[in-house]
Amino acid sequence: MAKEEPLLILKDVSKIYKGGNAAISNINLTINKGDFICLIGTSGSGKTTTMRTLNRMIEPTSGEIIYKGQNIHKIDPVKLRKKIGYVIQNIGLIPHMNIYENVTIVPKLLKWPENKKQAKARELIKLVELPENFLERYPAELSGGQQQRIGVIRALAADQDLILMDEPFGALDPITREGLQELVKSLQEDLKKTIVFVTHDMDEALKLATNIVVMDEGKIVQAASPQELLRHPANEFVRKLIGEERMLQARADVTTAAQIMLKDPVSITLGRSLRSAIQLMRERRVDTLLVTDDEDHLKGYIDLESLALDSSNRRATSVSDILNTKIFRITTTTLIRNSADRILKQGLKYVPVVDQNNKLCGIVTRSALVDMVYDIIWGEKNDTAAPTSPALKQGGAQDA
Amino acid sequence: MLDFLNEYGSQLIFKTWEQFYTSALALFFGIAVAVPLGVLLTRAPRTAKIVIGIAGMLQTVPSLALLALMIPLFGIGKLPAIVALFIYSLLPILRNTYIGMEKVDPQLKDSVKGMGMTNLQSIRHVEIPIAMPVIMAGIRLSAVYVISWATLASYIGGGGLGDLIFNGLNLFQPDLIIGGTIPVAIMAIVVDFSLGKLEKTLTPINQRT
The missing domain is CATH 3.40.50.300 (P-loop containing nucleotide triphosphate hydrolases)
Structure with missing residues (x-):
């Protein structure tokens, strides 16, 4: 036609x-x-x-x-x-x-x-x-x-x-x-x-x-x-x-994930050992780790729960053995308007953000959403797009 | 009183009728010309000023002089009288028609035009009904003027109740003057009243006051 x-x-x-x-x-x-x-x-x-x-x-x-x-x-x-x-x-x-x-x-x-x-x-x-x-x-x-x-x-x-x-x-x-x-x-x-x-x-x-x-x-x-x-x-x-x-x-309507995501999320590559994974969690005070391959493509995540489960029989040795591949992700161009709802309703603590090639770019945390809502209500022009201390905020969000 | 009616009764009726139809004809032509002209002029506002100005000037010519001026053109008799009265009736009708049409909300005209009404449909179905009370006021005013001025028509041989009044003046017979005047007054009142009734009928149902 x-x-x-x-x-x-x-x-x-x-x-x-x-x-x-x-x-x-x-x-x-x-x-x-x-x-x-x-x-x-x-x-x-x-x-x-x-x-x-x-x-x-x-x-x-x-x-x-x-x-x-x-x-x-x-x-x-x-x-x-x-x-x-x-x-x-x-x-x-x-x-x-x-x-x-x-x-x-x-x-x-x-x-x-x-x-x-x-x-x-x-x-x-x-x-x-x-x-x-x-x-x-x-x-x-x-x-x-x-x-x-x-x-x-x-x-x-x-x-x-x-x-x-x-x-x-x-x-x-x-x-x-x-x-x-x-x-x-x-x-x-x-x-x-x-x-x-x-x-x-x-x-x-x-x-x-x-x-x-x-x-x-x-x-x-x-x-x-x-x-x-x-x-x-x-x-x-x-x-x-x-x-x-x-x-x-209107910012909620037009803000993309890329604008409010925290860059440099805590991640680990597939080949690493569980031991180093636990160490990294301890260092960064987080309970989950995003898992990527060597080219930064997002593969899934591991969390404390699966680590603890495994610790009893100690069969797994590397990250890939306990990898959880079911993960909700959004892309950098996703409008926050469309995803905020899901993040909040599913009780997710954060959502990984990937680019078109599935390369991990950052995460959107609940605290970033709070900042945005705060901005809308109080109209302050604090730039939420570039948080001053990503590590701190990210730690808080990823904490159990 | 009875003597007067006995002597002049038939003459009175005839003269009243004469006066009536002279006025009626003048008014009829006045309406026939002035209403369409007034409507037309709302489509040409610049010409409107000139035309209404001319009609206003004609109005200032003393009535007796206007009647006299008709003699070289139409001779004496009914015709020059009717023409002169017709000219007099024009201005109030023309001006009121123009004002009534002008007063119609331009937004309303714009909206009906935008819906696809032609100029003629807009005038007929929208503008004239809304302007009707104002137009009718002009017609009523003209009617009263024309009826009273028609008395003067007798000067140029137009007949009517003026014959009785002028006879009365010349022969110094006050009963003739009064006998001629009262029917004129009654006629004016009756005509104005009937036109008022007509106005009610012609005015759209919810625009009546």
């Missing part, structure tokens, strides 16, 4: 107003089906302008926009807009039409039969968990949050697969906003809708987007996934927009 073509492609799209003021310049963007794109930036950054070129509410001065393989300049704007959902901040419900009429505006324009419109309206009102009799009410009788729910389902009424939203939740209180954010996110995930969402709220963008497009002065500064954006902000502007606090909070 051929790779699905992008839903929308923007090629060098610019909008220049009379007098040479460029609202947006040379926007290049590809939007795939099912994407949740957040356009974010300060006021005047061109994010709304970019969004409005997509349904031809603004005609770009140059460049082209391809929608489902077709240049939108060649599609009748009225027909195009009926295929694209549109939600604005002020909701825009028509005050003299009841909720049913409001929801079915586009189906009515498309001349759907009455029973199909009825069925659709009922289906949609259920989707946003409002009672069916709301269909007979007028917009003024609904709260702001309820109105915007209607605003959202109105954009879905004609089965539009692309929905444009211009700061739709900006005027709502935080609790209502959160509910609606979840609604929209589930629409995108469950109904596979593609959403282009304009916001100036970074929390909102990080929460909802699959791709965040940061804009400034009419240009795209960075387009990346939320994780990528947090991990590698392209420049000072992006960093500021994200905010120091959030970067810190």
Whole structure:
């Protein structure tokens, strides 16, 4: 099967107003089906302008926009807009039409039969968990949050697969906003809708987007996934927009094992004798030893328990004889977010970290996790990535 | 009183009817021109200022002078009277239509346009219903003006209750003056009241005050 073509492609799209003021310049963007794109930036950054070129509410001065393989300049704007959902901040419900009429505006324009419109309206009102009799009410009788729910389902009424939203939740209180954010996110995930969402709220963008497009002065500064954006902000502007606090909070999300692991773990090679193993344990005050071959490849571990077991019959002579090969390991690029859970739940005291070639690089201890959590809570910028006394910390962690 | 009605009764009814249909025709054409023009002007705000300015200027021409000015163009009789009254009715309707349409939330217009309504659909289904109370206020104002000014139409041979009033003035018969004036006042009140009823019917159910 051929790779699905992008839903929308923007090629060098610019909008220049009379007098040479460029609202947006040379926007290049590809939007795939099912994407949740957040356009974010300060006021005047061109994010709304970019969004409005997509349904031809603004005609770009140059460049082209391809929608489902077709240049939108060649599609009748009225027909195009009926295929694209549109939600604005002020909701825009028509005050003299009841909720049913409001929801079915586009189906009515498309001349759907009455029973199909009825069925659709009922289906949609259920989707946003409002009672069916709301269909007979007028917009003024609904709260702001309820109105915007209607605003959202109105954009879905004609089965539009692309929905444009211009700061739709900006005027709502935080609790209502959160509910609606979840609604929209589930629409995108469950109904596979593609959403282009304009916001100036970074929390909102990080929460909802699959791709965040940061804009400034009419240009795209960075387009990346939320994780990528947090991990590698392209420049000072992006960093500021994200905010120091959030970067810190997001550290658990983007910190890799390599960043917090202790280097130089206590290890022993396969060929060594048990005697030297015990000696090493005593010296370094640990109860387990990681075992590697001569090229540092991780093979397993030995612990005090198996040593003690063997000491009664003394059959084993070398490390390889009592080697325990069942060992949970992570690689240097593993996100701590994904492994912290397992380390904590399985009661592991530490986890060895290997590189792609299974070479032992270090260990992640519970105390390193504690440091990270401490950082997140207190926001101190102590660099946990390079602990000052690895031997000491490591000893403590490996101690029985 | 009874003597007066006996003598002038049939004339009174005829003149009232004359006054009514002269005013009604002028108002009808006034609405037919000013409402669409007002709507159109919201699509061209710069032209709107000029057009409303011109309509305002026409309004400042003294009514008697305007009626007199019609004579060289249309001669005497009903036609010049109707034309003059029509010109007078334009401004209140035009201005109110324009203001009412302008007052519709631009965000709302943007949203319905974004959903794929054509200009015409937006005007018909969204903007006019919302602007209706303001438009109707302009029409009612014009109606009252036109009915009272139609009295002056008798000067240029337009007939109507003005005939009775001016006769009364010339012959110094106060009963004729009063007999001509009262029906004008009643007519204005009745028409304003009925238009008020019409306004209620035309205004969307939940926009009524």
